[in-house]
Amino acid sequence: GFTGQTQGVTGMMDAGWVEDDLLDFFDAKGVVEGLLSQLGVEASFExxxxxxxxxxxxxxxxxxxxxxxxxxxxxxxxxxxxxxxGAVYLFEINLTALLPFVIGHKMFQSIPRFPAVVRDMALVVGTEITHQQILDIIKSFPLVNQVTIFDVYAGDQVPPGKKSLAYRVVFQSPTHTLTDKEVNRVQQQILDKLSSTLGATLRA
Structure with a gap:
């Protein structure tokens, strides 16, 4: 824990309520990446x-x-x-130490010239599929500027042996304003690749 004048935040994710521990360590890392991404900070793990x-x-x-x-x-x-x-996943972040990176990013981040288009995708995948596998595929496509995981679910609303991971994908071009047609095409290409490579489907 953090003591003295240091401020920290702790989060917990309980996988004990779902069958076969459908939430895993990589999902927990994905949640941390998503939270920090919202602050404009990119983390690595050691x-x-x-x-x-x-x-x-x-x-x-x-x-x-x-x-x-x-x-x-x-x-x-x-x-x-x-x-x-059951398994419990937690994270702890030193907010006092994090703050300078957030402030620095906000101060020096250039304002995008062209607007972004945001799409949410809720994917259903096998429990053996990790957040990192999905992230690598989505980020490999052009026009994808940012990917954030914002929900992990396993329970009655998805089939046995499956879990649902929801992503917010930000599409942006450095050269022009994107049309819905352009974004739809890339999004479909992403879904096709996720389906053929990982067996992912869109959650109904």
Whole structure:
């Protein structure tokens, strides 16, 4: 935890309520990436050794070489001590240390010349598919400026062995204002690639 004058934020995701632990470590990392992306900050992840977390499912949250937090699965002994059943994923971020990166980004970020188009996509994939696999495919397409995961769901509304991951995709061109037709074409290409590569479908 953070002490003294340091301000921090902690988030928890409980996968114990769904069958077969459908939420995984990569989903938890994706949520952290999405939160930081909303602030205009891009994080990387490195190995760490937090004793409260599972040794094989944890990572330090790093921004421009600075370790500002941690994300991972709560260690089984800790879960048992609090009588928590199932896997629990948590993240902790040092807001005091994060703030300068957010302020710096907001101050020096250039104003886009052409407007962005925002589309949301809720995908249904097998539980073995990770957030990173989906992210890599979406980001590989032209005109995709930003991708943020904003929802992870597994339960009665998706088939057994499946989970739903919802993404907000920002399309933007540096040279012209995008038309709906252009965005629709790229979005369909993304969905086709996700379907053929990962077996993803759009959630109804």
């Amino acid at each position: 190995e760490c050794s937090d004793k409260t977390l599972d040794s094989n499912r944890q990572a330090a949250i790093v921004i421009e070489g600075n370790r500002l937090g941690v994300v991972g699965e709560l260690h089984l002994k800790v879960s048992q001590a609090f009588e928590i059943s």
